Amino acid sequence: MSTAALAILALLPIVVVAVLLVILRKPASKVMPLAYLTCIALAAGIWGVPTVQIAAATANGLIVMLTMLYIVFGALLLLNTLQEGGALRTIRRGFTDITADRRVQVIIIAWLFGSFMEASAGFGTPAAVAVPLLVGLGFPGLAAVTAGMIIQSTPVSFGAVGLPILLGVHTGLSGDASIQQFAAQAGYAWGDFLKLIAVKVATLHVIVGTLVPLIVVTVMTRFFGPNRSAAEGLRLWKFALFAAVSMTVPYFAAAYLLGPEFPTLLGSLTGLFVVISAARRGFLMPHRSQAWEFAPRSSWPKTWTGTLEVRDVGHRTGTMGMGKAWAPYLTVAVLLLATRVSVLPFGAWLQAWNITWPNIFGTEISASVQPLYLPGTIFILASLAAFVMHRIDFSSYKQSWQTSLRITASASAALVFTVPMVQVFINSGGGAAGYERMPIALADGAAALAGSAWPFFAPFIGGLGAAVAGSNTVSNMMFSLFQFEVGQRIGVDPTWIVALQAVGGAAGNMICVHNVVAACAVIGLLGREGFVLRLTLLPFVYYALLAGAVGYTIVWHADKGWLNVGSTVAMLIIATVLYVIARHGRGVRPEVPAKTEYPLRADIG
Numbered sequence: 001m002s003t004a005a006l007a008i009l010a011l012l013p014i015v016v017v018a019v020l021l022v023i024l025r026k027p028a029s030k031v032m033p034l035a036y037l038t039c040i041a042l043a044a045g046i047w048g049v050p051t052v053q054i055a056a057a058t059a060n061g062l063i064v065m066l067t068m069l070y071i072v073f074g075a076l077l078l079l080n081t082l083q084e085g086g087a088l089r090t091i092r093r094g095f096t097d098i099t100a101d102r103r104v105q106v107i108i109i110a111w112l113f114g115s116f117m118e119a120s121a122g123f124g125t126p127a128a129v130a131v132p133l134l135v136g137l138g139f140p141g142l143a144a145v146t147a148g149m150i151i152q153s154t155p156v157s158f159g160a161v162g163l164p165i166l167l168g169v170h171t172g173l174s175g176d177a178s179i180q181q182f183a184a185q186a187g188y189a190w191g192d193f194l195k196l197i198a199v200k201v202a203t204l205h206v207i208v209g210t211l212v213p214l215i216v217v218t219v220m221t222r223f224f225g226p227n228r229s230a231a232e233g234l235r236l237w238k239f240a241l242f243a244a245v246s247m248t249v250p251y252f253a254a255a256y257l258l259g260p261e262f263p264t265l266l267g268s269l270t271g272l273f274v275v276i277s278a279a280r281r282g283f284l285m286p287h288r289s290q291a292w293e294f295a296p297r298s299s300w301p302k303t304w305t306g307t308l309e310v311r312d313v314g315h316r317t318g319t320m321g322m323g324k325a326w327a328p329y330l331t332v333a334v335l336l337l338a339t340r341v342s343v344l345p346f347g348a349w350l351q352a353w354n355i356t357w358p359n360i361f362g363t364e365i366s367a368s369v370q371p372l373y374l375p376g377t378i379f380i381l382a383s384l385a386a387f388v389m390h391r392i393d394f395s396s397y398k399q400s401w402q403t404s405l406r407i408t409a410s411a412s413a414a415l416v417f418t419v420p421m422v423q424v425f426i427n428s429g430g431g432a433a434g435y436e437r438m439p440i441a442l443a444d445g446a447a448a449l450a451g452s453a454w455p456f457f458a459p460f461i462g463g464l465g466a467a468v469a470g471s472n473t474v475s476n477m478m479f480s481l482f483q484f485e486v487g488q489r490i491g492v493d494p495t496w497i498v499a500l501q502a503v504g505g506a507a508g509n510m511i512c513v514h515n516v517v518a519a520c521a522v523i524g525l526l527g528r529e530g531f532v533l534r535l536t537l538l539p540f541v542y543y544a545l546l547a548g549a550v551g552y553t554i555v556w557h558a559d560k561g562w563l564n565v566g567s568t569v570a571m572l573i574i575a576t577v578l579y580v581i582a583r584h585g586r587g588v589r590p591e592v593p594a595k596t597e598y599p600l601r602a603d604i605g
Contacts (some may be wrong), residue, residue: 001046001435007445009046010438013039013425014468017513022534027527028517031216032417037436039424048279048432056360057427061420063357063367068373068415068514072116072521073408075128075380078328080138080400081383088136090325093549095137097484098279101291102139103217109134110147111213112275115155115247115268116286116333126152127519128375129332140294140304141523142222142531147216148519149536151508153263153543154209154248156472156506157201162260165198168473169502171478178211179484181492193495195259200499202255202263206248211577214240215539223535226295231584236292239284240566247271261341306525320390328386335378347373365427407524415521418514422469426478439465439478447486454486455552455566458497459504459544466508475505492555500551507543510536546573 015033020031082088093107114126127148134144173179174190183193217556218233218241223566225232251267258266281287286292294300339347350372355368370375381570387397429437436444442462450457461483465475483501487494509515516529516536551564 001433003441003444003448006441009042010441010445012042013421013438014464021513021530024539025530028418028513028529029407029413029526031530032421032513036421036424037416039421039428041210042430042438043424044433044528046433047428047435047438049428049430050363051431052361053363053365053427053430054424056363057423058420059357059360060365060367060427061423061500062416063369064423065412065415065419066186067369067376068106068518069408069412069521070267070371070374070417071128071379072518073404074134074374074383074402075374075522076374076407077383077400078332078379078386079132081137081386081392081397082325082328082390084396084400085386085392086320087325087328087386087390090320090322091133092137093321095326098276099291100288100293101236101286101287103221103233103292103542104279105137106134106139106220107213107240108215108272108275108279109137110151110216110271111118111243112268113150114151115264116272118152118159119264119268120163120213126155127515128379128522129329131519132522135306135523136296138294140224140300140523141306142304142528143220144296144523144581145278145516145519145532146219146223146535147526149516149532150216150219150539152515153507153539154205154212154251155268156509157205157257157502158251158260158262159199159335159472161265161342162198162262164395164472164476164502164505165194165201166262168476168505169197169480169498170194172477173498174482179481191259196265197495197498197502199255200261200496201502202252204499204503204547204550206252207550208543210241210244210248211305212539213244215542219539221292224294225292226299230240230276233291234581236286237581237585239279239286242278243271243275245583246274265337288332302529303528306520306523308605319487324389327389328382331382331385332375332378335381336375339373339378347370350377353360364430365423408519410521410524410526413526415514415517418517419470422514425468426474439468443479443482447482447489451557452490453552453565454490455492455497455500455547456545456569458483458486458500458551459507459547462501462504462506463508463511463540463544466505467511467513471511472502472505472509472536474500475508479505487555496551496555500547503547504544507540507547510543512541542573546570549573577583 016035016038017031020026022027040054043054044051082091099105110130114130117126117356127145131144131148134147135141176305180190182190183190188196214233214237215237218230222228222230227430247267247270250270254262254266293529338344339350351370353370353372355369359366383400386392425438427437435441442464446457446461447454461479462475464477466472469475479496479501483497484494487497511533512530513533515533517526520526520529520532538590549566549569553562553564553570556564556566
């Protein structure tokens with residue numbers, strides 16, 4: 001069968017998801033079983049994959065699904081515990097004391113705090129923490145999920161303390177002796193070679209990711225504001241760009257000086273300190289009379305809210321201190337960092353309990369879980385700490401468990417087919433037909449079509465891999481070697497092509513179906529996944545297209561000059577953004593620094 005035909009067939013499960021979930025707006029619980037059956041039919045009927053291998057991939061998918069549900073449950077339990085103890089009321093007051101403007105709040109929580117959670121743990125943790133926190137502050141659930149998904153771009157390549165590079169790219173490239181020889185001939189030890197790629201990844205992210213906070217607030221005001229106005233988001237452009245640069249500048253410095261473990265970690269921490277300090281002093285902030293707010297909750301469409309209902313139900317009397325209220329989240333951050341930094345022994349201790357299922361059903365597919373190492377365990381420990389620290393009565397804490405279990409169970413209907421489909425798709429190689437597995441067949445088809453224009457395509461392939469697999473790390477594992485070889489084939493620096501793969505893989509998290517399902521599950525908003533994907537698709541296209549244009553400019557500048565197709569496309573995108581900001585981004589009167597705190601808003605939970 002031809003390369004093009006195989007690529008088209010491999011695309012079918014993704015087409016099923018796109019048509020039914022995104023275009024026809026069917027719920028994931030109904031779409032994903034059809035996508036799963038499509039994938040099985042292709043694997044068995046076209047690729048000739050043995051039934052036992054399909055069963056093993058499905059079993060592995062179910063195990064991965066259970067680990068995802070465990071993380072979702074832990075995040076929900078922590079949020080519900082904070083609600084029962086009254087800490088969430090204090091946290092909400094803390095943010096409204098900084099500003100009543102929802103646009104600023106979403107930048108601080110989703111972009112900066114979410115990036116810190118990504119740096120600490122990765123694997124969907126930002127959505128599990130930041131999304132319910134936004135709901136607790138009074139955001140519509142659908143707006144919170146959308147914001148939580150869009151920010152999963154720039155921070156992701158160095159999330160989980162650098163795992164997408166240190167494990168994903170490393171595993172994808174290190175098995176090929178010719179690439180190790182390439183690195184040695186260029187004068188790099190293998191660790192330095194990975195650092196070189198990491199710096200290129202950071203360079204692309206800094207250029208493209210600077211607009212992400214502005215995109216988040218613009219999407220929020222356009223689709224969830226009382227006036228449905230993108231201009232209301234664009235008017236915050238100065239603060240949004242300031243918040244972006246506050247994260248991306250130290251992010252790049254860390255990549256250049258320290259390596260892949262630290263860019264997102266140090267960038268987000270620096271950004272939090274700088275932006276919150278500046279916001280408290282009114283720097284680039286809108287005047288309080290222009291603070292942007294959602295319409296009253298009573299006017300929200302029912303589709304905006306989930307079953308997670310955050311209320312001020314804390315049974316403690318008096319006011320809880322801010323430090324005490326935030327202590328459980330700080331506990332999460334400290335434990336995640338302590339167990340993810342390789343120089344400390346705690347991670348190895350927790351991973352020592354490893355539940356494995358090697359060679360499932362006699363195949364080469366294996367599964368393993370380290371229960372104590374999963375973020376879900378850390379969330380549960382933080383919840384127990386809050387139970388004691390905040391002196392919550394047992395009946396209220398019991399209610400936290402019951403509510404969290406109920407919402408988590410509702411998520412299983414979609415995930416029980418979504419994740420096994422992904423595993424069958426990834427593990428479709430080695431069949432009787434002798435074809436490459438489906439992701440590689442897709443990539444081969446794109447490479448045959450693209451030729452020298454491949455730098456434009458490379459981020460989209462990385463993004464597609466992450467969207468299907470649910471992980472930038474897995475996407476890098478699957479495609480890094482392929483991307484390197486294509487770079488060599490078209491005669492450009494292959495490390496830049498691998499960097500484009502990693503950047504696209506990070507952006508692909510925005511459109512990952514089972515990440516969206518998991519984020520919706522955290523707040524009980526199942527059935528609206530297609531709407532979220534429609535809102536995140538354009539930001540993903542922007543991210544991958546601009547990264548590809550910049551990459552094309554860089555790799556071909558020696559042959560085609562700096563003014564080439566890539567730089568033309570990049571300049572058109574940037575010029576369009578500047579025009580839109582100039583046309584619609586006016587009208588914000590800056591805040592005058594003052595010691596007076598903003599008044600607390602009425603309970604909106």
